[in-house]
Amino acid sequence: MAAKAAFDAELARAVIDRRRSAPGAALPILHDLLHEFGYIDDAAIALMADALNISKAEALGVVSFYHDFRRVPVDGRVLKLCRAESCQAMGCEDLVEHLETRHGLAPDAGDAGRGLHVETVYCLGNCALSPAALFNGAPIGRLDRGKIDAIVADAEGKAS
Amino acid sequence: MSAQVFIPGDSSALSVGADGVAAALSREARSRGLDVTIVRTGSRGLFWLEPLVEIETPTGRMGYGPVADEDAGSLFECGFLDGGAHPKALGRIDDIPYLKLQQRLVFARCGLTDPLSLEDYRRHGGLKGLEAALRLGPKATVDEVLASGLRGRGGAGFPTGIKWRTVAATASDRKYVVCNADEGDSGTFADRMLMEGDPFLLIEGMAIAGVSVGATMGYIYIRSEYPHAFATFSRAIEHARSGRLLGERVLGSAHAFDLEPRLGAGAYICGEETSLLESLEGKRGEVRAKPPLPAISGLFGKPTVINNVLTFASVPWILDHGPKAYAEYGVGRSLGSQPFQLAGNVRYGGLIELAFGATIRELVEGFGGGTRSGRPIRAVQVGGPLGAYFPESLLDTPLDYESMAAANGMLGHGGIVVFDDRVDMARQARFAFQFCAKESCGKCTPCRLGSTRGAETVDKIIAGLGRQKNVELLRDLCEVMTDGSLCALGGLTALPVLSALDHFSEDFAKPPRAAAE
Numbered sequence: 037m038a039a040k041a042a043f044d045a046e047l048a049r050a051v052i053d054r055r056r057s058a059p060g061a062a063l064p065i066l067h068d069l070l071h072e073f074g075y076i077d078d079a080a081i082a083l084m085a086d087a088l089n090i091s092k093a094e095a096l097g098v099v100s101f102y103h104d105f106r107r108v109p110v111d112g113r114v115l116k117l118c119r120a121e122s123c124q125a126m127g128c129e130d131l132v133e134h135l136e137t138r139h140g141l142a143p144d145a146g147d148a149g150r151g152l153h154v155e156t157v158y159c160l161g162n163c164a165l166s167p168a169a170l171f172n173g174a175p176i177g178r179l180d181r182g183k184i185d186a187i188v189a190d191a192e193g194k195a196s
Numbered sequence: 197m198s199a200q201v202f203i204p205g206d207s208s209a210l211s212v213g214a215d216g217v218a219a220a221l222s223r224e225a226r227s228r229g230l231d232v233t234i235v236r237t238g239s240r241g242l243f244w245l246e247p248l249v250e251i252e253t254p255t256g257r258m259g260y261g262p263v264a265d266e267d268a269g270s271l272f273e274c275g276f277l278d279g280g281a282h283p284k285a286l287g288r289i290d291d292i293p294y295l296k297l298q299q300r301l302v303f304a305r306c307g308l309t310d311p312l313s314l315e316d317y318r319r320h321g322g323l324k325g326l327e328a329a330l331r332l333g334p335k336a337t338v339d340e341v342l343a344s345g346l347r348g349r350g351g352a353g354f355p356t357g358i359k360w361r362t363v364a365a366t367a368s369d370r371k372y373v374v375c376n377a378d379e380g381d382s383g384t385f386a387d388r389m390l391m392e393g394d395p396f397l398l399i400e401g402m403a404i405a406g407v408s409v410g411a412t413m414g415y416i417y418i419r420s421e422y423p424h425a426f427a428t429f430s431r432a433i434e435h436a437r438s439g440r441l442l443g444e445r446v447l448g449s450a451h452a453f454d455l456e457p458r459l460g461a462g463a464y465i466c467g468e469e470t471s472l473l474e475s476l477e478g479k480r481g482e483v484r485a486k487p488p489l490p491a492i493s494g495l496f497g498k499p500t501v502i503n504n505v506l507t508f509a510s511v512p513w514i515l516d517h518g519p520k521a522y523a524e525y526g527v528g529r530s531l532g533s534q535p536f537q538l539a540g541n542v543r544y545g546g547l548i549e550l551a552f553g554a555t556i557r558e559l560v561e562g563f564g565g566g567t568r569s570g571r572p573i574r575a576v577q578v579g580g581p582l583g584a585y586f587p588e589s590l591l592d593t594p595l596d597y598e599s600m601a602a603a604n605g606m607l608g609h610g611g612i613v614v615f616d617d618r619v620d621m622a623r624q625a626r627f628a629f630q631f632c633a634k635e636s637c638g639k640c641t642p643c644r645l646g647s648t649r650g651a652e653t654v655d656k657i658i659a660g661l662g663r664q665k666n667v668e669l670l671r672d673l674c675e676v677m678t679d680g681s682l683c684a685l686g687g688l689t690a691l692p693v694l695s696a697l698d699h700f701s702e703d704f705a706k707p708p709r710a711a712a713e
Contacts, residue, residue, distance in 0.1 A: 164545030
């Protein structure tokens with residue numbers, strides 16, 4: 037994944053200005069901020085509120101509603117693991133257990149200094165090839181223990 | 197002339213290595229000094245065969261699959277460019293029974309063409325629906341959609357023509373067309389496949405809607421879990437603009453229509469139409485009370501046609517072939533075709549477009565070939581996380597809106613997820629509540645609180661605490677959520693829960709276990 041820029045209010049202002057006049061601009065702006073910085077900084081929420089002429093509380097309300105708009109930067113790689121019904125039917129919970137017992141990585145609990153964040157998602161639309169995942173944006177079908185071990189090794193290699 | 201090799205760029209195909217296969221084949225061709233053009237297509241939806249490589253021959257497309265990188269050398273050696281024999285050879289694609297037995301109206305082109313070539317699209321029958329609509333004029337176009345019997349494919353099954361007629365008849369300085377591409381149901385992927393594999397069809401359907409109701413602007417709301425679909429569709433919109441399918445003069449007519457893609461942000465609830473509209477307006481995706489209907493007061497308070505991807509994508513065929521031809525498919529009041537999606541623990545998972553009325557068994561056993569694990573089928577969930585679980589004894593239920601409702605289920609978006617005999621249905625009931633609790637927008641109490649209390653109550657039943665009393669309480673809670681929730685999330689969570697209780701009661705009477713995490 038491309039390195040993200042460190043948060044910078046000037047840059048954030050420029051990012052916000054690009055889409056501020058679009059109808060219903062909040063989500064496009066937040067996605068642009070996410071793309072630029074990798075997370076939504078508290079200062080950016082205030083800047084967006086200002087630009088859109090809404091209260092900070094309203095802006096924060098929008099940010100906090102959506103799972104995507106993380107409020108702290110992510111250091112390392114992200115494995116989005118589908119845990120919805122189709123993947124359950126193909127044993128995704130066994131893979132979660134494998135990640136925990138073998139690699140000490142629990143979903144949605146930070147990266148434990150390992151360079152890999154495991155996040156729960158519900159459905160990636162790859163249900164005929166369950167269990168499914170996205171590793172740094174690349175789709176993975178028929179996920180199994182072997183593929184998980186390779187992903188963990190890959191992430192740790194990159195982290196060190 | 198350069199030989200053409202077709203390899204899907206669909207994200208499911210990518211997930212099992214299609215990019216690697218494309219690179220290996222092109223490397224191999226170069227080293228042999230052969231002139232080969234690789235065309236990236238959508239997927240045929242026969243996912244156990246991905247990566248599926250196709251070759252154009254005088255007798256039609258020949259298939260090879262599932263191809264691995266290391267097959268590249270032997271494919272050239274056996275002369276696959278002329279359809280030569282190989283252990284991975286599948287013969288003519290059109291003769292594969294899984295495809296041959298389907299009735300592909302919406303997915304006719306998916307997997308066949310380059311998704312971003314408007315020329316390819318036109319050559320394979322594209323744009324005829326929009327041309328017909330421009331010829332017929334707005335009123336007659338809406339009448340055709342109405343006469344076809346097309347109902348909303350997102351799940352609710354509301355007659356599309358009535359929705360369009362309402363928007364057309366509502367006077368306003370501005371109207372919108374919105375496509376709901378927030379396909380969040382587990383076990384569904386038809387919208388994604390279509391956006392990646394035949395995006396112009398959806399653009400054409402939305403343009404027909406715009407022209408016929410008098411809307412000049414459309415939005416498509418695509419979920420962020422589909423980054424590839426968003427990227428492909430955004431590029432398709434640009435191609436559509438330069439090809440005059442979108443813009444000031446749609447296909448040279450006096451009608452203007454343009455489209456903007458918008459990315460969701462990981463909220464399942466935004467697949468609910470009013471929540472989606474709030475989200476498009478830049479707000480929290482909290483559902484609105486209806487009325488007013490979006491057709492009267494929708495996006496930014498203006499009359500809005502909001503339909504699912506498959507609904508819009510069904511329209512060009514209807515305009516091209518006429519509503520009568522469309523209504524010849526299907527049964528009763530469920531007319532036309534439905535792209536079903538077969539997933540979970542199944543041998544041959546994929547996209548199966550059929551006229552309404554086939555049974556669940558015909559899909560999971562006939563097409564699907566039973567479970568992938570080889571164990572007996574125990575439960576089949578139809579219609580996503582808010583759909584009912586069917587036991588083996590009910591697999592002969594026909595897949596149409598009315599039959600599913602009569603069996604206390606729903607068709608939803610046509611997703612079918614198979615479970616083998618290792619599934620614990622009490623845990624699946626618990627998951628239904630847990631999912632509802634996680635994804636609830638929080639606006640109405642039955643959904644916001646009921647979901648959490650429901651999960652706790654199932655935990656008590658699993659742990660063996662006051663079972664009879666708690667099962668009664670659970671049924672009572674389901675009634676409150678069904679009758680008292682503002683939208684389908686809280687309102688339909690009872691379907692998976694009650695179907696688990698009704699058809700798999702033995703799973704709620706097992707020896708006490710610890711509650712789930």
